[in-house]
Amino acid sequence: MTDTTEAGPTGRSAARRKEPPPAPATGTPGPPPAPRGTRLWRGVTPWLFLIAPLALLLTFTYAPIANMVAYSFTDWDGVSPELHYTGAGNYTELLTRPELFEVFFVSGYYLAASALQIVAALYFATILSFNVRFRNFFKGVLFFPYLINGVAIGFVFLYFFQDGGTLDSVLSLFGVHTDHAWLGTPTSANISLAGVSVWRYMGLNFVLFLGAIQSVPGELYEAAELDGANRWHQFRYIIAPGIKPVLSLSVILSISGSLSVFEIPYIMTGGATGTETFVIQTVKLAFQFNKTGLASAAAVVLLLIVLAATWVQRRLVPDDRVDLV
Amino acid sequence: MTRRAVARTFVYLSLVLATVVVLLPLGVIVLTSFKSEREMADDSGALSLPGDLLNLHNYVTAFQDGEMLSAFANTAFILLFAVSGTVLIGSMTAYAIDRFTFRFRKLVIALFLVATLVPGVTTQVATFRLVNSFGMFDTLWAPIALYMGTDIVSIYIFLQFIRSIPVSLDESARLDGANAFTIYRKIIFPLLKPAIATVVIVKGITVYNDFYIPFLYMPSEDLGVISTSLFRFKGPFAAHWETISAGAVLVILPTLIAFLSLQRFIYNGFMKGATR
Numbered sequence: 001m002t003d004t005t006e007a008g009p010t011g012r013s014a015a016r017r018k019e020p021p022p023a024p025a026t027g028t029p030g031p032p033p034a035p036r037g038t039r040l041w042r043g044v045t046p047w048l049f050l051i052a053p054l055a056l057l058l059t060f061t062y063a064p065i066a067n068m069v070a071y072s073f074t075d076w077d078g079v080s081p082e083l084h085y086t087g088a089g090n091y092t093e094l095l096t097r098p099e100l101f102e103v104f105f106v107s108g109y110y111l112a113a114s115a116l117q118i119v120a121a122l123y124f125a126t127i128l129s130f131n132v133r134f135r136n137f138f139k140g141v142l143f144f145p146y147l148i149n150g151v152a153i154g155f156v157f158l159y160f161f162q163d164g165g166t167l168d169s170v171l172s173l174f175g176v177h178t179d180h181a182w183l184g185t186p187t188s189a190n191i192s193l194a195g196v197s198v199w200r201y202m203g204l205n206f207v208l209f210l211g212a213i214q215s216v217p218g219e220l221y222e223a224a225e226l227d228g229a230n231r232w233h234q235f236r237y238i239i240a241p242g243i244k245p246v247l248s249l250s251v252i253l254s255i256s257g258s259l260s261v262f263e264i265p266y267i268m269t270g271g272a273t274g275t276e277t278f279v280i281q282t283v284k285l286a287f288q289f290n291k292t293g294l295a296s297a298a299a300v301v302l303l304l305i306v307l308a309a310t311w312v313q314r315r316l317v318p319d320d321r322v323d324l325v
Numbered sequence: 326m327t328r329r330a331v332a333r334t335f336v337y338l339s340l341v342l343a344t345v346v347v348l349l350p351l352g353v354i355v356l357t358s359f360k361s362e363r364e365m366a367d368d369s370g371a372l373s374l375p376g377d378l379l380n381l382h383n384y385v386t387a388f389q390d391g392e393m394l395s396a397f398a399n400t401a402f403i404l405l406f407a408v409s410g411t412v413l414i415g416s417m418t419a420y421a422i423d424r425f426t427f428r429f430r431k432l433v434i435a436l437f438l439v440a441t442l443v444p445g446v447t448t449q450v451a452t453f454r455l456v457n458s459f460g461m462f463d464t465l466w467a468p469i470a471l472y473m474g475t476d477i478v479s480i481y482i483f484l485q486f487i488r489s490i491p492v493s494l495d496e497s498a499r500l501d502g503a504n505a506f507t508i509y510r511k512i513i514f515p516l517l518k519p520a521i522a523t524v525v526i527v528k529g530i531t532v533y534n535d536f537y538i539p540f541l542y543m544p545s546e547d548l549g550v551i552s553t554s555l556f557r558f559k560g561p562f563a564a565h566w567e568t569i570s571a572g573a574v575l576v577i578l579p580t581l582i583a584f585l586s587l588q589r590f591i592y593n594g595f596m597k598g599a600t601r
Contacts, residue, residue: 045425046422046425046430048505049505049509050417052414053415053417053418057437057440057474058436059474060452060471060474061443061448061474061475062436062440063451063455064449064451064455067455068447068448068450071450123339124343127336128340132336132337133337138340140584140588141348142343143592144347144581145347146595147530147583147584148534148577148580149533149534149551149555149577149580150534151552151553151555151573152576155354155558156351156354156573157350159353159354159569159570160350160353162566165353165371166350166353166371166372168371169371170349170372173372204595204599207592207595208596208599211596256444260444260446262446262537263536263537267536279446279447282447282450286449295450296450296451299447299448299451302447306442306444307442
């Protein structure tokens with residue numbers, strides 16, 4: 001699997017280089033063959049630029065992955081010098097203990113919410129790509145939540161869902177008086193939290209779609225209009241094909257996003273009343289219950305799922321995204 | 326009404342509805358932040374207007390008791406180092422990858438590419454032990470190193486941009502006797518300005534908003550950044566929604582100002598950042 005993901009992008013990057021490689025290290029064109037010292041120096045130069053970035057990349061991305069995989073086969077508690085090899089024990093525990101497995105159902109709420117989010121983002125991007133009054137204002141309003149600090153959003157919506165808070169007050173304006181505790185039952189709490197996540201992240205999808213739609217040349221719409229196409233036809237035959245790459249990107253972002261939800265539920269409910277997500281569980285296992293081995297196994301599973309989803313997406317939508325490396 | 330007019334009305338209605346959905350929760354928080362404790366206790370509801378629209382008392386409480394000043398200072402310190410580090414590292418990587426051919430070049434590119442697929446939240450279990458073993462745990466350097474070391478998106482932004490700088494510029498400078506470092510410093514880096522602006526904005530907002538990393542790595546109270554300091558409001562101000570609201574507004578305000586003044590860059594930056 002890793003093999004295909006690696007081969008794809010690299011091959012593509014080589015194909016996409018338009019200019020001939022500048023000043024190859026062997027230095028054939030231009031000046032006469034450089035003396036040996038200079039040649040050596042030229043071979044070293046790129047590495048001087050890369051040494052710090054590569055060191056950081058290996059230290060903070062690849063070393064943790066390697067360690068994590070190693071820990072996942074042990075019963076290490078993260079502190080004691082002693083650790084025992086347990087084989088696939090952690091993985092078995094993860095997949096067989098129902099309370100550890102349940103967190104995946106919570107992801108379902110967020111997955112459903114992100115489907116809704118993509119549809120809403122598409123709708124708003126489409127209507128705002130046409131001539132609408134106060135377009136910039138609406139664009140700004142829809143995008144702004146994406147920029148807000150997650151903790152602030154958590155508090156804003158804790159007050160929103162609070163007993164007698166914003167939502168209850170608005171409902172009572174319409175004559176609906178309810179004492180429903182919005183964050184009180186698992187279903188209601190998860191729906192509420194997933195709603196907050198739509199509120200927060202729709203703006204990014206929307207701006208991505210809007211950008212893709214606006215990069216479609218305007219004459220196409222005019223031509224279509226002359227041919228008698230209505231708005232739906234314009235969407236179906238001009239806009240939809242134009243945004244396919246961004247759409248598939250959004251789908252993959254929502255899948256990995258719904259699996260790795262952390263901030264909103266952690267800040268708002270702390271994972272109580274059945275709102276615990278995979279990442280909250282992993283963090284708790286690792287840092288509260290000192291089960292580094294089990295937590296690592298959980299993280300490896302999540303990583304594999306995300307990689308698999310990305311791989312499937314790259315298979316389904318052959319990579320012809322614009323401006324990639 | 327014609328069909329077109331109906332459709333138009335529907336479009337505007339939906340836009341207004343969306344605006345209300347976005348702004349109402351925020352607006353109520355702003356209203357709440359101006360209310361006095363007594364106003365919160367009487368049963369006037371969340372939507373009632375505060376008696377005194379210039380009641381800044383809650384802001385003072387939030388700012389002082391919530392230790393927001395040190396939080397802003399810590400955030401600024403982290404921002405300064407993390408963002409300038411990211412710019413340096415990203416531009417150096419892009420320069421090396423785009424302007425040189427060397428052995429293992431493809432391997433290096435693949436390493437950076439595959440790293441974008443790894444969601445940062447998943448590896449923290451192991452990253453934590455590593456950071457701890459460097460003695461960086463509970464210092465401001467832990468988030469700085471992590472923000473600098475795990476940002477691959479900005480490398481992409483630089484790579485895209487550096488392609489548009491003609492290689493002939495490098496070559497003529499080389500003929501004038503400039504070495505690779507001089508070329509990077511005097512020619513490439515200054516021409517990368519638009520990309521630098523994008524990276525600074527995107528990275529700046531991401532770092533400002535991040536909660537997970539400072540929460541995990543800096544539990545000390547005096548090392549609070551704005552996210553974690555605001556999060557701590559949950560304890561002492563538990564039922565004091567007027568103070569919590571003021572704190573939230575204090576945190577959102579800089580973002581709003583940045584957004585209003587840098588709109589165009591922000592849209593572009595996040596679009597480039599996400600589509601990599």
